[in-house]
Amino acid sequence: MKSGNDILVVEDLKKYFPVKTKGKQELFVKAIDGVSFSLKPGETLGLVGESGSGKSTVAYDVVGMYSPTSGSIRFKGREIGMLLRERPLPLKKEIQIVFQDPGTSLNPKRTVYKILELPLRIHKICEPKDYVKYVARLMDLVELPYEYMFKYPSALGGGERQMVAIARALATNPQLIVLDEPTSALDVSVQAKIINTLLRLQKEMNLSYLFITHDLSLMRNVASRVAIMYLGKIAEIAPTEDFFRSPRHPYTKMLLSSIPVVSPEEEKYRPERIESRGEIPSPVNVPAGCSFNTRCPFAMERCLKEDPVPVALDAEGLHMARCHLLEMRG
Amino acid sequence: MESCPNKIDISQVDVSRIPRRNAGENIRKLWYKFSLNRVSVVGLALILLIAAAAIFYRSIVPYPEHIGAMVDFKNACMPPSWQHLCGTDQAGRDILSRIIYAFRGALTMGVVAILAILPLGGVLGLVAGYWNGRFVSNLIMRVADVFLSLPTLILVMCVSSIMTPSTRNAMLAISISWWPWYTRLVYGIVTSTRNEVYIRSAEVLGANVWHILLKEILPNALGPILTKMTLDFGVAILAGATLSFVGMGEQPPAPSLGAMVSAGVGYLPDQWWMAVFPALAIMLIVLGFNLLGDGIGDMLSDAE
Numbered sequence: 001m002k003s004g005n006d007i008l009v010v011e012d013l014k015k016y017f018p019v020k021t022k023g024k025q026e027l028f029v030k031a032i033d034g035v036s037f038s039l040k041p042g043e044t045l046g047l048v049g050e051s052g053s054g055k056s057t058v059a060y061d062v063v064g065m066y067s068p069t070s071g072s073i074r075f076k077g078r079e080i081g082m083l084l085r086e087r088p089l090p091l092k093k094e095i096q097i098v099f100q101d102p103g104t105s106l107n108p109k110r111t112v113y114k115i116l117e118l119p120l121r122i123h124k125i126c127e128p129k130d131y132v133k134y135v136a137r138l139m140d141l142v143e144l145p146y147e148y149m150f151k152y153p154s155a156l157g158g159g160e161r162q163m164v165a166i167a168r169a170l171a172t173n174p175q176l177i178v179l180d181e182p183t184s185a186l187d188v189s190v191q192a193k194i195i196n197t198l199l200r201l202q203k204e205m206n207l208s209y210l211f212i213t214h215d216l217s218l219m220r221n222v223a224s225r226v227a228i229m230y231l232g233k234i235a236e237i238a239p240t241e242d243f244f245r246s247p248r249h250p251y252t253k254m255l256l257s258s259i260p261v262v263s264p265e266e267e268k269y270r271p272e273r274i275e276s277r278g279e280i281p282s283p284v285n286v287p288a289g290c291s292f293n294t295r296c297p298f299a300m301e302r303c304l305k306e307d308p309v310p311v312a313l314d315a316e317g318l319h320m321a322r323c324h325l326l327e328m329r330g
Numbered sequence: 331m332e333s334c335p336n337k338i339d340i341s342q343v344d345v346s347r348i349p350r351r352n353a354g355e356n357i358r359k360l361w362y363k364f365s366l367n368r369v370s371v372v373g374l375a376l377i378l379l380i381a382a383a384a385i386f387y388r389s390i391v392p393y394p395e396h397i398g399a400m401v402d403f404k405n406a407c408m409p410p411s412w413q414h415l416c417g418t419d420q421a422g423r424d425i426l427s428r429i430i431y432a433f434r435g436a437l438t439m440g441v442v443a444i445l446a447i448l449p450l451g452g453v454l455g456l457v458a459g460y461w462n463g464r465f466v467s468n469l470i471m472r473v474a475d476v477f478l479s480l481p482t483l484i485l486v487m488c489v490s491s492i493m494t495p496s497t498r499n500a501m502l503a504i505s506i507s508w509w510p511w512y513t514r515l516v517y518g519i520v521t522s523t524r525n526e527v528y529i530r531s532a533e534v535l536g537a538n539v540w541h542i543l544l545k546e547i548l549p550n551a552l553g554p555i556l557t558k559m560t561l562d563f564g565v566a567i568l569a570g571a572t573l574s575f576v577g578m579g580e581q582p583p584a585p586s587l588g589a590m591v592s593a594g595v596g597y598l599p600d601q602w603w604m605a606v607f608p609a610l611a612i613m614l615i616v617l618g619f620n621l622l623g624d625g626i627g628d629m630l631s632d633a634e
Contacts, residue, residue: 105527105528105530146349
């Protein structure tokens with residue numbers, strides 16, 4: 001699992017947020033509680049989870065909007081688990097983020113040109129006289145017409161705005177782009193266009209994506225590997241094909257079996273049906289033992305006391321899951 | 331950090347397809363949004379008219395010599411007539427001439443007092459808002475609270491009476507009592523804007539504090555600031571008129587609207603024109619700024 005050419009290695013990452021309580025001892029929201037994964041150049045890791053599973057917190061830790069409570073984030077071998085203001089400028093150039101809602105991630109008072117010019121200015125990407133050309137090229141890359149250059153975001157559609165946000169992320173020529181649910185605020189009709197553009201750009205520019213989403217079915221076509229998060233921990237991580245063909249964790253099975261299918265062919269690939277029940281518990285009061293025990297149909301005595309450790313399910317250790325059932329099967 | 335080749339090639343860009351930046355188009359759009367509100371166009375016209383009268387008073391004023399300390403008791407307290415459209419005052423001076431000249435003082439008072447404090451109040455608000463929760467922010471906002479808790483007029487009267495009453499000191503007094511409003515306004519906008527996702531985006535890109543404050547946050551505050559400023563021109567003129575009403579503004583014999591009302595009050599109700607016309611003049615100028623302010627607010631809103 002730990003090969004030398006990984007672009008991003010996250011190890012035992014934890015992020016706790018203190019919650020103010022009266023008199024009593026301080027409580028924490030354990031947004032992320034021991035997450036490990038790695039990402040190779042040109043690869044897409046899909047980080048999937050329900051609301052409150054901590055997936056966005058992972059994203060914000062990677063780009064430096066939060067500083068981790070403990071654990072390490074290494075980018076090309078270099079520790080980057082620190083806040084943005086402590087990060088050197090050249091590092092900010094390498095890691096970019098595309099946020100969920102382009103309606104809020106683009107300043108309504110700045111034109112598309114000004115938005116796209118900013119990264120060029122900050123990182124001195126090219127000569128000031130070439131800014132216009134460079135911005136035009138960025139707009140080409142995301143297939144936006146030049147007519148939009150001096151328009152304000154309010155004049156653009158949702159999909160077009162997200163294209164601007166993607167172009168902005170590309171401007172510094174980064175190696176890693178964190179995609180924080182880039183399609184979930186958009187109409188279904190434009191989602192496919194965004195995804196295709198992202199995939200094309202990844203190929204053209206050899207980008208690595210950390211793709212945060214709650215849309216599991218989307219990952220089948222997009223991700224090279226998929227990780228499922230539950231209450232701040234990774235329940236299961238596997239190469240995409242393995243993940244969809246032979247899910248092992250009860251939570252993964254539950255999620256996959258709740259994806260609607262239309263054809264009998266698809267029906268064949270469905271894992272054993274596990275009824276989805278209950279809601280994700282509050283990350284302030286994580287259940288003792290395995291955090292999934294409140295919803296797991298197979299919960300045993302042991303699951304209520306002991307937190308399972310990740311078990312490797314294949315020879316290379318690419319497919320891992322945290323479940324006592326899998327430990328017993330060996 | 332190893333350098334990587336830039337994968338974005340700009341040599342193929344067809345420059346001829348890039349549209350020109352069209353400043354004229356933006357101005358036309360702004361005017362269109364402004365003109366949708368007919369009432370604010372009336373306000374603008376009113377202000378322009380008053381400003382023009384104040385600037386070119388020499389060529390409009392019917393009796394230029396009546397502006398100063400002239401006495402003509404033969405014509406004192408004459409009611410409005412074709413010779414004196416607004417009548418004459420207790421010293422026989424043409425009231426219309428004096429009103430037109432007094433517009434100069436009123437406009438200067440309001441506009442200069444507000445423009446002088448805007449940078450101070452605005453910058454303090456930016457700083458307090460951006461570093462919200464820190465010591466600087468608390469210090470600025472508490473001092474602002476103290477100033478706001480003093481009744482404006484009393485503060486203004488104190489300042490004017492400690493120093494010699496004059497137009498300049500009246501303006502100074504208004505400025506001192508007014509800056510916290512701008513600090514509060516800008517503080518509010520900055521604290522609500524600074525957690526916007528687009529500020530986070532700029533930070534992830536590596537933008538520095540100055541860029542974020544001046545280029546990302548300030549443009550969002552500009553609309554509310556301009557609106558409040560326009561409305562405050564009116565309020566400050568009103569405050570100036572109040573000051574000269576109680577004798578702490580412009581000193582005689584130079585005419586000021588407040589002093590003219592004050593002098594005319596003694597002659598009510600029989601010689602009503604002496605108080606009513608200057609009072610109407612104050613009302614028109616304040617009304618003009620209020621209507622204009624509404625229009626500016628609409629013009630700078632994000633709505634297409």
